Amino acid sequence: MSTLRVTVEELAVHPHPNADALELAQVGLYRAVVAKDAYRTGDYALYIPEQAVLPAALIDELGLTGRLAGGDANRVKAVRLRGELSQGLVCRPGALADLDLVQAAKEGTDFAELLGITKWAPPIPTTMNGDVEATPELLPWVDIENLQRYPDIFEPGEPVVLTEKLHGTACLLTYLAEDGRVLVSSKGFGSKSLGLKEDERNLYWRAVRGHGVPEAAAGLAERLGATRVGIFGEVYGRGVQDLAYGTDLHTAETPPAYAVFDVCAEIDGQVRWLDPAEVFSDGELPLVPKLFEGPYSLDAVLEWASGRETVSGRSLHLREGVVIRPAVERYSPVVGGRTIAKAVSPAYLTRKGGTEYE
Structure with missing residues (x-):
């Protein structure tokens, strides 16, 4: 597994080819499906990668109750949304509202602990x-x-x-x-x-x-x-x-x-x-x-x-x-x-x- 890091990233936003109300926010080579007009290219937002486990309060805040993977519906997993692969979550949680996101991106600050996000551990047979x-x-x-x-x-x-x-x-x-x-x-x-x-x-x-x-x-x-x-x-x-x-x-x-x-x-x-x-x-x-x-x-x-x-x-x-x-x-x-x-x-x-x- 990769190291879990939850960081602020600069986004590049692309049209979703199969959905007028959705767009694709790109981080590195990952693309996450987001609501249209939520972000523009050059904006900064938090990127939560695959295999992250989210606390209930954050899931509720992001409107993702019942929509994530795992038995507790709390794990971020790659999915296809209207035919496009979506890897990870792009969001701006309230806990980061007063932060300078550009500076956080430059410093590479990891917000996993602050937000209560942990790395998923697979079961051991x-x-x-x-x-x-x-x-x-x-x-x-x-x-x-x-x-x-x-x-x-x-x-x-x-x-x-x-x-x-x-x-x-x-x-x-x-x-x-x-x-x-x-x-x-x-x-x-x-x-x-x-x-x-x-x-x-x-x-x-x-x-x-x-x-x-x-x-x-x-x-x-x-x-x-x-x-x-x-x-x-x-x-x-x-x-x-x-x-x-x-x-x-x-x-x-x-x-x-x-x-x-x-x-x-x-x-x-x-x-x-x-x-x-x-x-x-x-x-x-x-x-x-x-x-x-x-x-x-x-x-x-x-x-x-x-x-x-x-x-x-x-x-x-x-x-x-x-x-x-x-x-x-x-x-x-x-x-x-x-x-x-x-x-x-x-x-x-x-x-x-x-x-x-x-």
Whole structure:
């Protein structure tokens, strides 16, 4: 998931092609459907992104009672309104009435706490849950920001690599070379430096044991002289999320499907991100599909994000999206961290009956 930030943004307003009483307010590359004449291009307003959970008082103030997603009808979700994709909410809550919105936009002030807005946490099924313990040595995964919110993270023509974003659940494994310990966690638990105690019933442990990930991590640590190795993979398939990629239901004898999407290693006290296709070029571990390698083009990336899945080799269903990273790892001043982003398919965002476990 992306980081939740509720900020004031400058708007560009466009006509709605299918509704005379509606318009489209653009923030970055996101567009949110708004009432006609509510805003003009150059105006400033609050942007509340997808996956934000709103308090009841704010929902009532915005006239959205019963109109949001989730069991409590309080979660912002992408929807199509009169045929146009609407992502997030554009509004001016009363709590911001006396603020200088232009200055707030320049400063990048985050109003989530002030407004009582929180980030939605997906439910955790029993197979993804388990007993946890403090694991401060665990190498955590990072939140990948959406390209539509930060369209300037890459330079036009910059060499990039696009890999398919799989709809599963992220599995974090850290190998400690000093004593050979293996730490396993989910993205949610990992963000709190919590590891899952080994349990043969646990989805993540079954995946890493079934695909030989600890052994691959140990071998990589030895080759690189690393003190820690982090292998980040997606556990996916039937019984994990709603997109199954043509897999059968995993059983006690058959591990769930698994594919590595990132690798890092701590060498001489520095954590370095590595290309999985280079460090595991011999097919030692399954990898997420690489879709494109070449010069960056925003239009091309968005087109790739909306294709069909390639994991099964049969294009069985829609693709969740793509992950974009530079060919040479670098720091991004745009997001203040690692240069990496995702682009998500509109069809994925608006599909019916989707699951979002983490």
